[in-house]
Amino acid sequence: MQNITIARNGSRPSNEGPAEYFTGSVRVEMLFSAADPSRIAGARVAFEPGARTAWHTHPLGQTLLVTEGTGWVQEWGGPVEEMRVGDVIRIPPGVKHWHGATATTRMTHLALQEQLEGKAVDWMEKVSEDQYKRP
Amino acid sequence: MQNITIARNGSRPSNEGPAEYFTGSVRVEMLFSAADPSRIAGARVAFEPGARTAWHTHPLGQTLLVTEGTGWVQEWGGPVEEMRVGDVIRIPPGVKHWHGATATTRMTHLALQEQLEGKAVDWMEKVSEDQYKRP
Numbered sequence A, B: 001m002q003n004i005t006i007a008r009n010g011s012r013p014s015n016e017g018p019a020e021y022f023t024g025s026v027r028v029e030m031l032f033s034a035a036d037p038s039r040i041a042g043a044r045v046a047f048e049p050g051a052r053t054a055w056h057t058h059p060l061g062q063t064l065l066v067t068e069g070t071g072w073v074q075e076w077g078g079p080v081e082e083m084r085v086g087d088v089i090r091i092p093p094g095v096k097h098w099h100g101a102t103a104t105t106r107m108t109h110l111a112l113q114e115q116l117e118g119k120a121v122d123w124m125e126k127v128s129e130d131q132y133k134r135p
Helices: none
Strands: A005-007 A026-032 A040-047 A062-075 A081-084 A088-091 A097-101 A107-114 B005-007 B026-032 B040-047 B062-075 B081-084 B088-091 B097-101 B107-114
Touching (some): A026 B088, A040 A062, A040 B062, A062 B040, A097 A107, B097 B107
Antiparallel strands (some): A005 B088, A062 A081, A062 A097, A062 A107, B026 B040, B040 B107, B062 B097
16 A cells, blocks of 8 residues: 655745746646546646736636636636736636736645646637737 | 636635544634635634544545644644745545644644545544644
């Protein structure tokens, strides 16, 4: 049988969010990866003002827990919604969306998603400046 | 297709951890529940000094993210391990264990677990004072 593991604070690198999938300055700290039969992976993602993900979907959805600052989240065809510390955002499977900081504030969230056949996200086009500007 | 939902900070009640499953003063805030096909549920659990879970297992394991304070975690037959803010603890499926505050400090963690056939935990006997005292 496997044993409990403790990954200590300070042991996990913080990587730049790849330019292919993010706009602006984004830091990604992988907290834990899927370990069969568990299929959850988690990351802490910090967005500087103006920074955001590209449009994307998750095969089994995603849950965001905002831990610092104020951000925006939008699903395709819907309004840009504000999200603040302590808010819990649930993105259903297959819903095209983006999330990030507001234009003027930082935002950090935990991002939790489940893998389906080894894949937790499908990336799409970038969020344009016009799409990003809050109506 | 379902839409994104935002559960605002302040909208979720904080309940006392039931005496059947916890020793001492414990507050449980359910953050989100499993929503098929996603099987993850998450809670924020705050333990006062001396407070802890009963022994238990999870059919698909559990991940703890310590967000405040310092606590203890132990698997059956293993040593009591300290866990501190920022530590990420992974408890494999079926491993009998408990977690809680230390005898003198508070501890809060996020607890993430996946359901198997509608069940995310199997509760067992309480952690005795002898078991709880750190060697």
